[in-house]
């Protein structure tokens with residue numbers, strides 16, 4: 009079992025240009041699979057709203073839902089660096105509320121760090137959380153919680169003017185005391201520029217390389233989330249199709265009486281069959 013990584017490992021990996029591989033997980037089994045695969049870290053993203061809870065977006069996700077899923081992931085991956093994602097409304101109202109909610113991720117779900125969206129506009133909340141001694145990761149570029157104002161799930165920083173906003177956000181996140189930054193859905197040139205400019209590790213989801221590591225949503229890369237697959241996702245398995253095929257086979261077997269068979273049944277203790285059937289007859 010490899011040693012659990014921490015912030016200093018991620019700083020060293022950036023210095024030595026060693027890439028960090030991480031995925032989202034929302035439940036116990038996925039966390040176990042990620043840890044067995046020696047994933048460098050795991051994000052319990054608020055994408056759990058769409059990927060696991062069936063919401064149409066991340067806005068309805070609550071703190072209690074995040075905590076519950078973080079707890080399940082922590083049970084499945086006790087030796088992996090796990091980040092809890094702060095849901096919409098948990099850090100926007102005021103800074104003390106943001107700190108209180110970040111503290112819940114550590115105390116109730118044993119997370120190693122938290123992540124929150126926004127650059128300049130949420131830098132004060134990030135600073136308050138970091139000042140409280142909590143490892144906080146910023147998330148800029150396409151930020152799903154504000155996809156409404158951003159005009160939908162759209163790539164960001166495609167032209168010089170909007171790239172400037174992304175750079176300003178990145179600087180604000182580092183200045184606020186974040187230990188790392190995640191950039192979503194911007195051109196690789198912009199992400200690579202920011203990764204080279206900042207001293208903290210900079211990770212990409214849909215922002216190409218080279219930077220300091222890559223994140224993918226597990227439900228996307230495993231072919232589980234059916235509604236849509238973003239352009240940047242490489243699909244590594246069709247687990248959803250496998251599950252549907254297995255369920256279909258099971259329905260067929262039950263309907264036709266093939267299942268359950270002798271192999272999948274418990275048997276009366278040997279030598280007691282007659283006595284057993286006689287006893288059953290008493291109740292006829």
Ligand code: KIV
Nearest residue numbers: 032053054055093213
């Ligand atoms: O919630 C999540 O999984 C995320 C990713 C989209 C980066 O924040």
